[in-house]
Amino acid sequence: MPKSLLGTAITYCTNQWEKxxxxxxxxxxxxxxxxxxxxxxxxxxxRKNFLFSNTPRGAKASANIYSIVETAKANGLKPHLYLQYLFERLPQLPNPADPEALSKLAPWSASLPLICRVYSK
Incomplete structure (x- = not known):
């Protein structure tokens, strides 16, 4: 029967066939x-903790940190050690706006130390 659970499942499957x-x-x-x-x-x-980001600046800071942490995870890094590495290196950059210097600190950079990586390559 088309309206039964099995019929609904089959209809759904045929509707999603192209995907x-x-x-x-x-x-x-x-x-x-x-x-x-x-x-x-x-x-x-x-989400409830974000109620305490009561300014646009606070919300933007939270979004930036979440973005860095999740990108680090996606690139096989240990977020805590990667953030520590960033906090130690970023203040020492002679020109913080230099794209080449920043690219060496990016989560996908091959120049990151092995200690930041979940699995050493």
Whole structure:
């Protein structure tokens, strides 16, 4: 029966068939969005804490830190040690606006110390 649970599931599957085929044709695509949902979980859990970011500057600072931490995780870094590394190196940059100097501190930079990495390469 079309309105039964099985019928609803089959209808859903046929409606999503084109998207499923794209997934099957490109092995780089993930079948679900669990990874992205897990990455925003701390933000969702900390939502009430954001009430204390009562200024736009405070909210922007929180967003910047979350962005750095999640990008570090996505690049296989230990966020705490990566932040410590940044806080030690950034004040020592002669020109903080120099893109080349900043690129050496980026989470995907090969010049980061091994201690910042989750898995040494």
């Amino acid at each position: 499923l085929n794209v997934f099957l044709q490109d092995g780089r695509l993930e079948i679900d969005n669990n990874r992205s949902e897990r990455s925003i979980k701390p933000v969702v859990i900390g």
